[in-house]
Each structure stands twice: as C-alpha cells, then as structure tokens.
Amino acid sequence: RQKRSKDANETSSTTTVPWGPRPWPIVGNLLQLGYRPYETIYRWSKMSKYGPIFRLRLGSQTVVVLNSAEVIREALHDHSEAFAGRPYLYIINETLHGKGVISAPYGREFNDHKKFLIKNFNRFGRRRRSSLESGCLDEIRLVAEKLREKQTSPFHIGNMLSQISGNNICTLTFGRYFETMDITSLFDKLNENFNDTATIACFNFLPFTRRFKTNIFDNVNDSNRVIQKLVKERETNFESDDVNNIVDAYLDQMGKQRNFSKANLDSLVQDLFVAGTETVSNTLNWTIFYIVSHPHVQKQIHEEIDRFIGKDRAPCEKDRTQMNYIEAVLLESMRCHCAGPILLPRATTHDITFKNHFIPKDTFILVNMWSAMKDEEQWPEPEKFQPERFLDENHNLQNVNHPAMMPFSLGKRACTGEQIAKVQLFLILVSLFQKFEFSFADGWVPKDLCGQPGFTLRPPNCQYQASVR
Numbered sequence: 001r002q003k004r005s006k007d008a009n010e011t012s013s014t015t016t017v018p019w020g021p022r023p024w025p026i027v028g029n030l031l032q033l034g035y036r037p038y039e040t041i042y043r044w045s046k047m048s049k050y051g052p053i054f055r056l057r058l059g060s061q062t063v064v065v066l067n068s069a070e071v072i073r074e075a076l077h078d079h080s081e082a083f084a085g086r087p088y089l090y091i092i093n094e095t096l097h098g099k100g101v102i103s104a105p106y107g108r109e110f111n112d113h114k115k116f117l118i119k120n121f122n123r124f125g126r127r128r129r130s131s132l133e134s135g136c137l138d139e140i141r142l143v144a145e146k147l148r149e150k151q152t153s154p155f156h157i158g159n160m161l162s163q164i165s166g167n168n169i170c171t172l173t174f175g176r177y178f179e180t181m182d183i184t185s186l187f188d189k190l191n192e193n194f195n196d197t198a199t200i201a202c203f204n205f206l207p208f209t210r211r212f213k214t215n216i217f218d219n220v221n222d223s224n225r226v227i228q229k230l231v232k233e234r235e236t237n238f239e240s241d242d243v244n245n246i247v248d249a250y251l252d253q254m255g256k257q258r259n260f261s262k263a264n265l266d267s268l269v270q271d272l273f274v275a276g277t278e279t280v281s282n283t284l285n286w287t288i289f290y291i292v293s294h295p296h297v298q299k300q301i302h303e304e305i306d307r308f309i310g311k312d313r314a315p316c317e318k319d320r321t322q323m324n325y326i327e328a329v330l331l332e333s334m335r336c337h338c339a340g341p342i343l344l345p346r347a348t349t350h351d352i353t354f355k356n357h358f359i360p361k362d363t364f365i366l367v368n369m370w371s372a373m374k375d376e377e378q379w380p381e382p383e384k385f386q387p388e389r390f391l392d393e394n395h396n397l398q399n400v401n402h403p404a405m406m407p408f409s410l411g412k413r414a415c416t417g418e419q420i421a422k423v424q425l426f427l428i429l430v431s432l433f434q435k436f437e438f439s440f441a442d443g444w445v446p447k448d449l450c451g452q453p454g455f456t457l458r459p460p461n462c463q464y465q466a467s468v469r
C-alpha cells in the first residue's frame with residue numbers, strides 16, 4: 001500500500017516538459033536559434049521562464065533540450081539506459097543506415113559492436129609502441145618536414161592536422177596508412193561534409209531544403225566507395241594468424257558472433273572516419289590557436305617538453321603521466337571549445353519521469369554540452385582560456401572529473417575512442433611544440449574567434465608561421 005501511495009504522489013507532481021520560446025509556423029524554432037544554436041539555447045536556459053529543460057519544435061519535430069551540468073549528468077549517467085537511444089535524423093540515417101555504432105539503435109547488436117571497438121582500440125591503439133603510436137609519430141615527422149621546408153612562410157594548419165588524424169584512423173582500421181590520391185580525396189570529401197552538416201541544420205528538419213544539399217550525398221557516396229574498396233582489399237588479404245587492425249579483427253569474428261555482418265562492418269569503418277578524424281584535428285586546431293594567442297602558455301609548454309623529453313627523443317604515451325601542464329592545456333581547450341557543443345541527438349528508450357517531467361519513449365533529446373562547459377556558475381570567467389583551472393598549487397592535476405567537464409560525453413553512448421583520442425592529442429601536440437615555436441603570420445588579424453559551427457565546431461582559419469627551435 002505504501003508503494004502505491006508513493007507512485008500516486010509522483011504522478012500528481014509530474015508534468016510534461018514545458019515549452020521554450022513559441023515556435024513559428026512551418027519552421028518551428030529553427031530560425032530563432034541563429035548561427036550558434038548552442039549559445040542561444042544556453043541563453044534561454046538561463047531565463048527563469050524556461051529553465052534547463054524545455055521543448056522546442058524544429059520543423060515539425062518536437063525535441064526536448066537538456067541544459068546544465070546537473071541535468072545532463074543525471075540524464076546521461078544516472079539514467080544512462082533511458083537516454084541511450086538515437087532518434088531518426090536525416091543526415092545520420094541516410095549516411096550510416098542504423099548499423100555499426102553511431103547510428104545504431106540501443107540494444108544487443110549495438111552493445112556487441114561497442115564492446116568490440118573498445119576491446120580492439122586497446123589492443124591496437126594503446127599497447128606500448130602500438131601501430132597507432134608509431135604511425136602517428138611517422139605522420140608527424142612528415143608534417144614537421146613540410147613545416148621546415150616552409151621556413152617562415154605562412155601556412156594554414158588545418159589540412160596538416162586532418163592528414164595526421166585521418167592517417168591515424170587508417171592505421172588503426174586497416175593496419176597501414178596511405179599516400180594515394182584515393183585517400184586524400186576521402187579526407188577532402190569528409191572535410192567538406194563536416195563543414196556542411198550539423199544536427200540543427202535546416203535540411204534535417206525541413207525536407208524541402210534538401211535539394212540544395214545534394215553535394216553532401218555525392219561526397220558520402222564517393223567516400224563510401226573508397227572505404228569499401230579498402231575493406232575489400234583487407235578481405236582478399238585476410239589471414240587469421242596475422243590480425244593487426246580493426247577490420248581484420250572484425251573479419252576474424254564474423255561467423256563467430258551472431259550480429260557481425262558485412263553491412264555492420266562497412267558502417268563501423270564509416271563510423272571511425274566520421275567520429276575519429278575531425279574531432280581530433282579540430283581539438284588540436286583550437287588548442288594551437290589558444291596556445292599561440294597566449295605566449296606565456298607556449299613558453300611553459302616548451303619548458304615542460306624540454307624538462308621531461310628534451311629536444312631529440314620522440315614522445316611516447318607514458319610521458320603523459322608526468323606532463324601535467326600539457327594535459328591541463330588540452331583539458332582547458334576542450335572546455336573552451338568542445339568538439340560537439342550539441343551532442344549527436346539521443347532518444348529515450350522507454351517512458352521516464354525525469355526531474356518531475358514525464359518524457360515518453362522515443363522522445364527526441366538534444367543535449368547542450370556548451371551549457372555545462374561555459375556555465376559561469378561552474379567556471380569563473382568561463383570565456384577565458386586558463387589551463388591553471390586544472391592544476392593545483394603543487395602543479396598536480398585537478399578538476400579532471402569536475403561535474404561540468406564532459407568533453408567525451410557520458411553513459412552508454414559516451415565516446416568509444418576517448419582513450420585513443422587522448423593519446424593522439426598528446427603525441428601530436430608535444431611533437432609539434434618540441435620542434436617549433438608557432439606565431440600568427442605577420443599581418444594576420446583574427447576576425448571571428450567564435451569558430452564555424454558544422455558537424456563539429458571549427459576554429460578560425462588562422463595563418464601561422466613556425467620557426468625551428
């Protein structure tokens with residue numbers, strides 16, 4: 001009887017999620033969100049008439065938006081399974097087809113694939129002198145040569161970073177990296193799409209705008225052709241006693257594991273290129289931008305590298321545990337500009353009462369990570385780049401597990417590649433600053449420091465100069 005009366009109390013105080021600003025006909029709230037939806041939504045969440053949880057309409061789609069570290073943590077961590085679904089989103093479903101991991105519905109098939117990735121990232125990406133580590137260092141050596149050749153002439157660093165992170169994914173996925181036209185054009189196509197796509201893009205919610213975006217699907221088809229060719233090559237050369245990459249490991253499991261299929265393999269490889277290239281290169285691009293904008297930070301980075309590694313030895317993953325300043329710089333850069341300010345959309349997997357609001361199964365959920373990482377109640381002067389937030393007075397790391405620090409997200413859908421991403425960020429950053437001192441090119445003046453929203457949030461297209469140290 002006690003339980004029944006408790007349930008009755010809960011139901012009486014439960015309400016539906018309140019509406020945010022009034023939606024307009026046909027477009028809903030889409031046009032009110034502006035160029036930087038995460039900032040607009042964050043601003044609304046701070047208004048007492050809306051608060052951290054509210055509903056919006058995007059085209060004809062109703063979505064529930066979650067803001068603030070407390071609300072996001074409670075949803076993604078404490079109710080991890082309830083918020084682990086993925087809703088239908090045009091760009092994701094039409095390109096990744098609900099297979100692999102990113103677009104797969106929550107369930108056994110998804111779980112088996114996610115476990116497979118985590119296990120094999122550890123196997124091929126994190127062993128001592130792993131293929132990822134040595135491949136990454138080889139790639140950086142090539143980029144360093146290019147920078148040396150440039151002497152002091154100005155350059156953009158974005159393409160170089162994409163080349164490194166793209167080839168790291170190639171090494172992990174196929175066991176080798178490529179210098180062919182095919183692979184360069186794959187990176188170009190992916191890059192163009194990252195620019196053009198975002199969760200809150202009109203074409204996802206207003207079907208009549210899709211005719212202006214046909215280039216996205218041409219790019220997807222072209223890059224899929226390259227990916228399928230590379231997978232086929234592995235199938236032809238597969239030998240079960242020489243497994244050293246993700247595709248081989250998957251082929252080895254096909255036939256042994258119930259859900260493993262060719263369709264899932266193709267999507268999984270696509271997932272790795274979509275989730276593992278732009279995120280890493282973008283984070284580095286922002287980090288370099290912040291470092292160059294703060295000369296005292298660059299000076300401390302050089303000092304730390306000289307103290308622990310010197311000018312000649314190549315860095316390795318083990319160095320990470322000692323180099324707290326560089327770790328703090330990376331953390332602060334991810335806080336200031338998280339790769340995905342609004343996460344890939346989630347969906348509720350069952351009815352749930354959350355913060356006294358009833359949210360039915362299959363509700364479209366948008367998680368605004370920006371609201372946690374830029375919250376002035378959590379981070380004093382959140383707009384400022386201050387690596388010291390992550391260091392205590394003894395130079396030990398602090399706030400790494402701060403409740404508002406979630407760059408890789410949380411729960412059942414958290415980033416699968418967090419550990420290998422951190423290794424790459426560290427190795428690439430340290431290798432570049434070990435060899436060079438960077439500055440903005442003479443006469444280059446930053447116009448817009450907020451970045452360009454797309455699939456990820458891209459940094460301003462700075463021109464740099466590098467001098468050999």
Ligand code: HEM
Pocket residue numbers: 101102103114169271272275276277279280283339340343344407408409410412413414415416417418420421
């Ligand atoms: C700095 C680099 C990276 C950042 C900041 C990052 C961040 C994220 C975030 C925020 C998500 C969304 C999770 C959600 O829906 O809540 C995600 C998903 C994912 N990431 Fe990463 N990521 C990075 C690098 C990588 C790398 C290198 C890989 C693999 C090679 C990877 C693989 C994935 C996958 C497979 C998912 C989908 C997980 C799922 O749906 O369950 N990521 N990542």
